[in-house]
Amino acid sequence: MAYVSMGEAHRRITEYLNRFCDAVSYQDSSMLCRLLSFSSNSPSLLSLADALNVFQDASSLIRQSDKFSEYGEILAHLFRSLQSYRVGNLVEAYLAFEKFANAFVQEFRNWESAWALEALYVVCYEIRILAEKADKELTSNGKSPEKLKAAGSLLMKVFGVLAGKGPKRVGALYVTCQLFKTYFKLGTVNLCRSVIRSIETARIFDFEEFPRRDKVTYMYYTGRLEVFNENFPAADTKLSYALQHCNPKRERNIRMILKYLIPVKLSLGIIPKDELLQKYNLHEYMNVVQALRKGDLRLLRHALQEHEDRYCIVAVFLRSGVYLVLEKLELQVYQRLMKKIYIIQKLSDPARAHQLKLEVIAKALRWLEIDMDLDEVECIMTILIYKNLVKGYLAHKSKVVVLSKQDPFPKLNGKPVGS
Amino acid sequence: MNRRSRGSSSSSGSVGGASDSCRRRSDVPRNRNNDNNKGGDSADVSFIVGTCSSMCPERERVTRERLRDLSVFERLHGNPTKSSSDLAVKKFCRTLSAADVQASDVRPLPVLEETLRYLLSLMDSREHPFEVVHDFIFDRTRSVRQDLSIQNLASERVIHLYEEIVKFHVISRQRLQSCSGASISSMHHLNMEQLAKTLTTLYNIYDVNRKPDYIYENEAEFRSLYVLLHLNTSSGVMGEPLSLWFRKLTSNLIKSKEMCFVRKLLRSYRNGNYRSFLRTTASEATYLQYCISEPHIREMRSFAVECINNVCYKLQPYPLLRLSQNLMMKYIIFRSWMLNLYAMSVVLRYVLIPMAALCCQRSRQASAVQRKVLKTMI
Numbered sequence: 001m002a003y004v005s006m007g008e009a010h011r012r013i014t015e016y017l018n019r020f021c022d023a024v025s026y027q028d029s030s031m032l033c034r035l036l037s038f039s040s041n042s043p044s045l046l047s048l049a050d051a052l053n054v055f056q057d058a059s060s061l062i063r064q065s066d067k068f069s070e071y072g073e074i075l076a077h078l079f080r081s082l083q084s085y086r087v088g089n090l091v092e093a094y095l096a097f098e099k100f101a102n103a104f105v106q107e108f109r110n111w112e113s114a115w116a117l118e119a120l121y122v123v124c125y126e127i128r129i130l131a132e133k134a135d136k137e138l139t140s141n142g143k144s145p146e147k148l149k150a151a152g153s154l155l156m157k158v159f160g161v162l163a164g165k166g167p168k169r170v171g172a173l174y175v176t177c178q179l180f181k182t183y184f185k186l187g188t189v190n191l192c193r194s195v196i197r198s199i200e201t202a203r204i205f206d207f208e209e210f211p212r213r214d215k216v217t218y219m220y221y222t223g224r225l226e227v228f229n230e231n232f233p234a235a236d237t238k239l240s241y242a243l244q245h246c247n248p249k250r251e252r253n254i255r256m257i258l259k260y261l262i263p264v265k266l267s268l269g270i271i272p273k274d275e276l277l278q279k280y281n282l283h284e285y286m287n288v289v290q291a292l293r294k295g296d297l298r299l300l301r302h303a304l305q306e307h308e309d310r311y312c313i314v315a316v317f318l319r320s321g322v323y324l325v326l327e328k329l330e331l332q333v334y335q336r337l338m339k340k341i342y343i344i345q346k347l348s349d350p351a352r353a354h355q356l357k358l359e360v361i362a363k364a365l366r367w368l369e370i371d372m373d374l375d376e377v378e379c380i381m382t383i384l385i386y387k388n389l390v391k392g393y394l395a396h397k398s399k400v401v402v403l404s405k406q407d408p409f410p411k412l413n414g415k416p417v418g419s
Numbered sequence: 420m421n422r423r424s425r426g427s428s429s430s431s432g433s434v435g436g437a438s439d440s441c442r443r444r445s446d447v448p449r450n451r452n453n454d455n456n457k458g459g460d461s462a463d464v465s466f467i468v469g470t471c472s473s474m475c476p477e478r479e480r481v482t483r484e485r486l487r488d489l490s491v492f493e494r495l496h497g498n499p500t501k502s503s504s505d506l507a508v509k510k511f512c513r514t515l516s517a518a519d520v521q522a523s524d525v526r527p528l529p530v531l532e533e534t535l536r537y538l539l540s541l542m543d544s545r546e547h548p549f550e551v552v553h554d555f556i557f558d559r560t561r562s563v564r565q566d567l568s569i570q571n572l573a574s575e576r577v578i579h580l581y582e583e584i585v586k587f588h589v590i591s592r593q594r595l596q597s598c599s600g601a602s603i604s605s606m607h608h609l610n611m612e613q614l615a616k617t618l619t620t621l622y623n624i625y626d627v628n629r630k631p632d633y634i635y636e637n638e639a640e641f642r643s644l645y646v647l648l649h650l651n652t653s654s655g656v657m658g659e660p661l662s663l664w665f666r667k668l669t670s671n672l673i674k675s676k677e678m679c680f681v682r683k684l685l686r687s688y689r690n691g692n693y694r695s696f697l698r699t700t701a702s703e704a705t706y707l708q709y710c711i712s713e714p715h716i717r718e719m720r721s722f723a724v725e726c727i728n729n730v731c732y733k734l735q736p737y738p739l740l741r742l743s744q745n746l747m748m749k750y751i752i753f754r755s756w757m758l759n760l761y762a763m764s765v766v767l768r769y770v771l772i773p774m775a776a777l778c779c780q781r782s783r784q785a786s787a788v789q790r791k792v793l794k795t796m797i
Contacts, residue, residue: 228662321662379694386726397735
């Protein structure tokens with residue numbers, strides 16, 4: 001912390017107070033944003049914090065002038081929060097910021113137009129970030145983390161304020177996304193349901209009115225929820241929307257969307273190009289995609305099983321929630337393998353190509369180092385035919401699968417297996 | 420500790436029923452804001468230390484003797500008005516709040532351990548039908564859990580108690596299948612509900628005070644039960660979808676033998692691979708895992724028959740014996756099951772023709788009989 005003289009401290013604080021009050025009087029939203037954005041760690045905010053810690057009695061300054069005392073409560077909490085933030089006391093910083101936020105939202109309600117919406121966004125963002133930091137501090141001190149949960153409640157309150165008929169309602173989607181991030185971090189994703197219901201069914205909201213950036217984020221999170229609930233067609237729609245409307249320059253965001261969209265597309269029979277995986281650094285899917293293309297069951301199993309590696313891919317898939325999607329790809333890999341056998345047979349003996357002997361299939365699997373007895377091979381073929389991945393029938397006694405002459409390996413065409 | 424004067428407590432008069440709660444009433448109005456007796460941190464306020472030294476608080480035993488509210492297991496020499504401290508077990512009772520509870524009514528850990536041991540020893544009792552045994556143990560273990568949670572106990576010994584209670588619910592689930600009666604299905608439902616609750620609490624205790632990278636002795640097996648309860652996407656037994664639940668597992672758990680086993684089962688189940696499912700279960704499942712998987716085993720077998728029925732060439736009959744071996748069923752049981760299936764015309768599409776196709780090759784007589792039987796049934 002730099003040394004600041006009392007005079008200089010006085011000057012800095014007064015300057016900030018003037019800027020704040022002017023911003024409100026002249027409805028200068030971007031100025032207000034800069035004044036509230038703690039996490040930006042801007043030099044002006046940090047120097048203000050130093051000044052506050054030296055001066056110690058900023059409230060007297062506030063009280064002295066009518067101009068400042070109008071926002072006395074808001075400013076007092078804000079200053080206290082900034083002071084604590086500066087000295088690394090994050091739990092205190094959060095608690096004070098929460099009080100500031102409550103007071104600020106009260107004022108916001110009284111302002112008729114939506115001029116301060118951007119500033120409100122900053123407040124919502126900051127409260128979430130501060131809460132996460134505060135929880136980290138609590139856990140490291142052996143206490144139970146509950147600030148992020150509290151931030152969630154406050155965000156719900158803000159949502160309620162915005163959910164009205166006026167121009168402020170376009171801000172509701174931003175707050176919704178902050179709520180999503182909060183709930184996902186807390187693991188309480190089921191709480192997303194109520195706010196989703198409000199956005200999607202309330203008549204005051206028109207989805208198209210919301211800013212594009214917020215729509216993309218919203219579709220990303222609701223798409224992920226569909227993945228968790230295993231509704232793949234719905235997940236496809238939402239994540240594809242997010243991808244389509246995402247700013248192409250935001251590569252990090254595109255990568256995040258693809259991380260979930262790719263497994264969903266795979267389950268619908270749509271395989272991405274290798275260049276895509278390379279461009280966005282999605283190497284974890286390389287093996288899976290390769291396995292699907294080649295019908296290489298061993299590669300798929302290897303990609304989804306335990307390794308002795310330090311970097312356990314299975315854990316990665318489990319954490320991101322796509323594991324169950326990927327497990328179901330096995331049948332598609334079998335289909336691809338059968339198709340390859342069929343194509344090879346067609347080349348050598350076209351008249352008999354449509355007859356797949358179970359023995360031949362077992363042999364192909366043995367080449368892939370997979371040991372399967374004929375009963376299990378028969379079982380797999382039965383399922384493939386039943387789920388319409390293979391067209392034909394099974395002759396049990398002859399131990400042969402007789403393929404249909406027309407289109408024996410139908411494509412999934414964007415529908416999940418077995419539907 | 421709270422001391423409040425009470426009026427007489429009343430009970431609802433049901434005999435060991437799994438149904439409802441009894442309420443305690445008091446004539447003295449409560450002043451909740453004025454807790455003079457409690458000091459220290461607000462966190463400690465609601466955690467009592469129990470002092471009751473027998474399986475049932477004396478007060479309750481006396482009251483229930485008087486009201487003839489004794490279960491068959493609690494009666495001394497069959498006398499419906501007399502029990503003893505060896506036989507009476509505290510009943511489950513929904514209290515309005517922790518502030519209503521007296522320490523002398525709550526059993527400390529050693530007594531709870533003894534109580535649970537006694538209760539589980541009744542599982543093999545032959546004197547009464549299983550529904551009655553289940554009902555009693557169901558209610559009394561619920562009370563044990565209540566005492567544990569009021570005292571906010573969480574230690575390895577407590578984990579062991581919860582694990583034993585989960586085992587009780589799982590085994591009950593299986594044994595209730597072979598019981599009959601009007602109330603069995605609601606018993607089954609309530610049993611599943613409490614199974615879910617007990618598992619949730621158990622998982623919470625595993626997580627509390629966990630040393631990094633440590634898993635408890637039986638934790639992997641008990642975690643695996645969650646997966647088995649959620650093999651089917653649409654079964655929301657405990658409310659959280661499986662993919663979300665998986666996120667929270669530590670890597671030690673993910674790598675454990677039991678979790679690998681259930682993931683294999685999950686894969687087989689979701690892909691419809693009945694052969695792998697049945698074989699894996701047969702060779703690797705523990706008894707508990709088997710009990711929980713039972714409905715899915717039946718499901719996979721039915722699914723197998725449905726697939727084969729739809730897919731097999733009708734002029735090449737599929738021998739029943741072979742099928743029964745593949746589905747790992749004793750042939751006799753398999754045959755009668757097949758006849759039952761067709762009798763109830765469950766699910767299957769091409770009934771008449773493939774029925775002939777699925778006839779046993781061993782004797783043409785048998786297939787003729789089956790055809791006749793079928794014709795009379797449809």
